[in-house]
Amino acid sequence: MPVQGIRTVTAARNGVGAFILQCKRLDFHYCDWAGSSRGMVSFLKNSLASFAKANPQIEIRVSPRPHKHPVIKGHYINGREKAVCVRNLEPEQIVQKANLLKEASGEKNKRTKKPVTSINDSVRGIWSPFHGDTKTV
Amino acid sequence: MRSSLRLLNLEAPTLQGSKTLYVCSVCRQETRPRPALARQFLRNSSTTPITERVRRKIWGTDSPPGLEDPYGGQSVLEKKFKKDQPEQRPQRTQEPDDGWRNIDEASAGVETAPSGEYEPATTWEGLARVGHLGRWTDFPASEVDEYTSFKSKKRLTKPNHHALAAHQAAVEICLMQSLNKPLASVCDVVEHQEPIFDLLWKCRIKPADGQWNGALVYPDEKAEQVLAYVFEQIGSQAQTESAAEDAAEADEAEPETVDPEAPRSLFFNKAHVRDKGYLRLSLADPATKFAFLKRFSQLTGHYFPDPVINSISSVREAIQYVGGELSLKSLKLDAKPQKLGPQLTASKTLQDLPNVKVFEKRQKRVDRDEELGRKKVIEAALRERGLIQ
Numbered sequence: 429m430p431v432q433g434i435r436t437v438t439a440a441r442n443g444v445g446a447f448i449l450q451c452k453r454l455d456f457h458y459c460d461w462a463g464s465s466r467g468m469v470s471f472l473k474n475s476l477a478s479f480a481k482a483n484p485q486i487e488i489r490v491s492p493r494p495h496k497h498p499v500i501k502g503h504y505i506n507g508r509e510k511a512v513c514v515r516n517l518e519p520e521q522i523v524q525k526a527n528l529l530k531e532a533s534g535e536k537n538k539r540t541k542k543p544v545t546s547i548n549d550s551v552r553g554i555w556s557p558f559h560g561d562t563k564t565v
Numbered sequence: 566m567r568s569s570l571r572l573l574n575l576e577a578p579t580l581q582g583s584k585t586l587y588v589c590s591v592c593r594q595e596t597r598p599r600p601a602l603a604r605q606f607l608r609n610s611s612t613t614p615i616t617e618r619v620r621r622k623i624w625g626t627d628s629p630p631g632l633e634d635p636y637g638g639q640s641v642l643e644k645k646f647k648k649d650q651p652e653q654r655p656q657r658t659q660e661p662d663d664g665w666r667n668i669d670e671a672s673a674g675v676e677t678a679p680s681g682e683y684e685p686a687t688t689w690e691g692l693a694r695v696g697h698l699g700r701w702t703d704f705p706a707s708e709v710d711e712y713t714s715f716k717s718k719k720r721l722t723k724p725n726h727h728a729l730a731a732h733q734a735a736v737e738i739c740l741m742q743s744l745n746k747p748l749a750s751v752c753d754v755v756e757h758q759e760p761i762f763d764l765l766w767k768c769r770i771k772p773a774d775g776q777w778n779g780a781l782v783y784p785d786e787k788a789e790q791v792l793a794y795v796f797e798q799i800g801s802q803a804q805t806e807s808a809a810e811d812a813a814e815a816d817e818a819e820p821e822t823v824d825p826e827a828p829r830s831l832f833f834n835k836a837h838v839r840d841k842g843y844l845r846l847s848l849a850d851p852a853t854k855f856a857f858l859k860r861f862s863q864l865t866g867h868y869f870p871d872p873v874i875n876s877i878s879s880v881r882e883a884i885q886y887v888g889g890e891l892s893l894k895s896l897k898l899d900a901k902p903q904k905l906g907p908q909l910t911a912s913k914t915l916q917d918l919p920n921v922k923v924f925e926k927r928q929k930r931v932d933r934d935e936e937l938g939r940k941k942v943i944e945a946a947l948r949e950r951g952l953i954q
Contacts, residue, residue: 458905460902460904460905460906469905472905472909473905473908473909476909476915476921477912477914477915477918477921480915480918480920480921481918483920484919484920485920486920487920487922488918488920488921489921489922489923489924489928490909490921490922490923490924491923491924491926491927491928492904492905492906492924492925492926492927493927494927
C-alpha cells in the first residue's frame with residue numbers, strides 16, 4: 429500500500445479574506461491632580477472623540493485612577509492585556525501609543541532573527557544573483 | 566641603611582660597650598664610622614648629576630673636557646618657556662582681580678625663592694595660597710551683587726495711606742499719558758522730593774466715564790509746567806536732552822531718589838487725599854492697569870497675584886483689595902479646578918459615540934465583577950460562609 433501524505437487543509441489567516449482587529453478594548457486612565465497626566469487630560473478633552481470615531485470596532489473606556497500615572501491598557505481577543513504608561517507625554521505622543529496598542533496582535537513580542545518569516549519555510553533559502561554559475565545572456 | 570649591612574658590624578661594638586653605658590642599636594649605628602659600601606650609596610645623594618659623574622668616571626678626572634651635559638643642554642621647549650616667562654610676568658600682575666593677584670604673588674614667590682636657609686613656617690602668614698581657583702564665589706560681594714527690593718520694605722496698612730498712594734499713582738500715570746511717555750516708567754523714580762509731591766497731591770482727578778484722558782486738573786498753570794518738566798525727564802533720555810536747556814529749574818525740580826538711610830515720613834505727613842475722583846478711574850485698558858498696579862504696588866508694598874490683577878477693573882477695587890475688603894474668595898478665584906470626568910460625561914460628541922464609555926469614579930474589582938454578572942454569586946458565597954453580613 430503506497431504511503432500517502434497528510435493532506436493540507438487551508439488554515440485561517442487573519443487578513444486573508446477577512447481581517448479581524450485583535451484589539452477589542454482600550455482603557456484610558458488619568459489623574460485629575462497629577463502633572464504627569466496633563467497630556468493625557470488634553471488628549472481626552474480634544475482628541476478622544478476623533479480617535480473613537482475612527483475606530484468604531486474598539487470599545488473605549490475612560491476612568492480616573494487618582495494619584496497614579498496615566499496609562500493606556502489594551503485588551504485583545506486572545507485574552508491578553510497590554511499596558512503602556514504615558515506619563516508626561518504630549519497628546520500627539522499619546523495618539524501614537526494608542527495606535528500602537530490598537531494595531532498590536534496581543535501576542536508577546538517576538539524577536540525576529542531571520543530575514544524572511546513564513547509559515548511555509550523554504551528549504552533552499554533566499555535566492556541570490558551572486559551565487560552559483562555565472563549566467564550569460 | 567640596609568638591615569643586612571647593619572648586621573655585619575653589629576657584634577664587636579656591642580661587646581666593647583657592654584661594660585660602659587648602654588646605647589641603643591639605632592644610636593650606635595648613627596655614631597659608628599660608615600663602611601665603604603655605605604659611602605657608595607651616599608655618593609648618590611650629592612648635588613652632582615649622574616651624567617656628570619659618569620663623564621668623570623669615563624675620563625678618569627674630576628674636570629673632564631666637553632659639555633657638562635652630554636645630551637645638549639636644555640630642550641627647545643624649555644628654552645622657549647624661559648624666554649617667554651619674563652614677558653608674561655608683568656601682564657599677569659596688572660590684572661585687577663584680587664584672587665588672581667594672590668595666586669600670581671604666590672607663584673612668583675615660589676620662583677624667586679631666596680637662596681638662604683630654609684626656615685619652617687610657624688603661621689600661615691606670608692605663605693602661598695594653595696587651592697584657590699579664583700571663582701566668583703571666592704570674591705567679596707560687589708555693588709552689582711547687592712539686591713534692592715522693587716517694592717517698599719514696609720507694607721502700608723492704613724486706608725489713608727492707600728488712598729494717598731493710589732492718588733499719587735493715578736496722577737503720575739495721567740501725566741505720563743498727557744506727555745505720551747511709557748506709562749510704567751513712573752516706577753523709575755521711587756519717591757519724589759517734597760515740593761514735587763506737594764504739586765502731585767494738589768492735583769485733582771475728574772474722570773469722565775472712568776477715562777484717564779483729560780482727567781487731570783492742575784492747581785495752577787505753574788504747577789502744570791513744573792510737573793510737565795519733571796515728568797519729561799522720566800523714561801527715555803532722548804527727550805531729556807532737549808529739555809535740559811533750562812538749567813535753573815533743573816536744580817530745583819530734578820527728581821531724585823531719597824536716601825533710604827535717612828528717616829522718612831510717609832507721604833510727607835499728608836493725612837488725606839483732597840478729592841476722591843481717582844476712585845472712578847477705570848482699569849479696563851491692560852497697559853494702564855499694569856502701569857497703575859505696578860506703581861501702586863511699589864508705593865504700598867502690597868503684592869497683587871495674577872488672578873487678582875485679571876479680575877480688578879477699577880482703582881476702587883485695587884484699593885479694596887489692598888485694604889482687605891476684597892479677597893480671592895470674594896472674587897471667586899479660589900474655586901477648585903473642575904474634574905475631567907464630569908466634563909467628558911457632559912460632552913455631546915462623546916455621548917453620541919456608541920463605543921465610548923466614561924466613568925467619573927475609579928473602576929475597582931467590584932465594578933468589574935458586577936459588570937461580568939458574578940457579583941451576586943460572589944456575595945452569596947461569602948454570605949453563606951458568614952464572611953459578610
